[in-house]
Amino acid sequence: MRRRLVSDRAKCTGCMNCQLACSFAHDRRWQLGLSRLWVRKKEELGWSEAVVCRSCEDPRCVRACPNGSLSHDGGGLLLDEEGCLRCGDCIRACCCGALRADPEGLPLVCRLEPGIPPCVAACPTGAIWVEEESEGGPGGCPEARR
């Protein structure tokens, strides 16, 4: 079983509850720049969407890491903070634009712990959810598959 976050632009209201919940869950404070997902907006067009880590099966960000500090397992990404060079290669490689750096340059990786993630729980419209795919389902990068 593979799990990944999915978001729906049609349902997003741009309220930022997902970012607040994510930063609070990780750092016990509300800071938009510390969340593992972020809300992209085109205000004049009336739309917004949560840009989420899609837990790719063979993630480019992991492949881009020059020293193996970034890895992944069945759930989300794992970062070895000690080993991380803060080079930003993973961020540039991310296929969905979800990966960002914190103010110190460390990539903000989504661990996607078991259970309902805080961003999903906080979204008032159900615009983010966890999709579960059984082994042998369509593989590769979900963004590329679209």
Place this chain on the structure above:
Amino acid sequence: MAVRTLRVDVSSGRIQVEEVPEEVAFGFIGGRGLNSWRLFWEVGPGVEPLSDQNRVYFAIGPLDGIPVLGSRFNVSSKSPMTGLLGDSNAGGHFGAEMRFAGWDQIVIEGASCDPVYILVQDEEVSIRPARHLWGKDTWQVQALIREELGDEGVQVACVGPAAERGVVFAGVFCNLVRAAARTGMGAVLGAKKVKALAVRGTGALTPRHPERAHALLEQIRRYLINHPDYASRRAMGTTRLVSALNALGILATRHFRTGYFEAAARVSGERLAAEYNVASRGCFGCAVPCSRWFRIRSGTFRGLEGEGPEFESLAAFTARVGNDDLDVALKAIDLCNRYGMDTLTVAECISLLMELHHEGLLDGSVAGSLDLGWGNSRTILTLVEQIGRREGLGELFAAGPLAAARQLGRGAEEYVMHVKGLPLIQADPRGLKGYGLGFCVATRGGDHLRAEPYFELSFDAEEARRRFGVPQAGFPGEYLGKGKLVRYSEELCAVCDSLDVCKNTMVCMEAVDFQLAARLLEAVCGWSLDAEAVRKVGERIVNLERAYLVREGVDRRQDRLPSRFLETPLPAECGASAGLTFELEEMLDEYYRERGWDRDRGWPTRRKLEELDLGDVEADLRARGLVLRE
């Protein structure tokens, strides 16, 4: 967590930082309270609202930036509409951005020769040229500033062309349509040649007790989601009130000539939701995102889209002006937003003109070629444009509907639907006694958001007796208990505006009372105030603001509604409200008694101000020869 004020003097370019004394932070909380405190001490009688001496105060409260309740910000100044206390607030994302930039209050002083905008990026503050932004509408200003900074995340509070031209009911706009529109705060910025305040913050809000704060907010989130109003607020926002008030016969129609609009179903929130709305939008952090994105799919205005509208704007450009064409109303509201004007006041100007025409009180030359029949689409849109540009009849209305009526003469002044110079909202006080009393005593003039005594629509006799001592307090057509209800509601609203969260969630949906507000302040800020201390902050703010009005010459005589409501009953078509008038005096007596103010002038007593630690305010009034009773 220190409370900080940033002062930007656009005359000299001087930028200063001040820490707000702890007793002021605890005594006024933030937002509206903090603004009113500064306004009282810094902008006194004799200051002309559109002069360099006036100041504009932007403030947020300690709960801006948290999830669940919705973050707002207040803009306050001496009002060019009323000459009294001006204050207005808005939602969207600006308030939270100020929090993350680390500023609780930003004061704009002086006046610039050339157009400027103020940019605040965390600790970095600059005054930047805005000649290229001058003349641009509110949507354009925001887009241009974001483009020039290369940052979609910068939040822009700006004024439109109306403010530049000195239209006194120009507001401050952010996130396209989020408006601090009432009392003319945009006009004051326009007079200072300040086109916008742009803020970007990358900081954190770190709660003092994270687990406690989280638990409280989750409890409130669950409460809101399970609230009986949740679904309809999500679908329609406040526009659901068009049908609701019309059913009660209190939807202000054709300039308050009746409370029933026969075409309400064609311009209702239900119709908007079914045929126009394409997406849901929300303010920062709100658990009940109630805003909507609409699109007109066919007809003359096909392709027009935008966020909103809310009830007041929608009802103002339909029922108030007698217009049954929803597309025209949406277009008129869009124009008001882009010119940067208060929709209620613009609709008051138009419906006033239509009524004067209807009554034969208008000199034929005033209207020119315009057909002033009720609801004429072309007239409505032409007048909005003229007012926004200050051309044609816009010149007449630039100083507000009251000043226009005085100029028109022939008794037109009696027809202006206002209290203290601020036009009334879209609910008829004849069928809403608590709201009517709230209009009369509101410290910013004829408006419902100072009191929002929503409880009077509960129709719950038992609960009314428990809370306010008499069953009548829970029924909109009854008088008894309304003094007590309005007093309580004013204090809750003052606290809400000072925490700077949304009245829909906190007050109308009753998600946070004084007790819970105290617990939130403790968990988020580490402030140890109990429920009574928080209530007292609300009472202190109301009294300080009343003292501001007293200093400007207000007494009981100005706490009145237009005589129409006292003399003319609502017509037969108004159902449950048919035949109702408004009797003010006994309610005012009850209200002043509840407030501890003197009965004949409606001034706070010396004892009351001292009890609220406002002895310095009493001394200020006394020094000016305004002697309060014991």
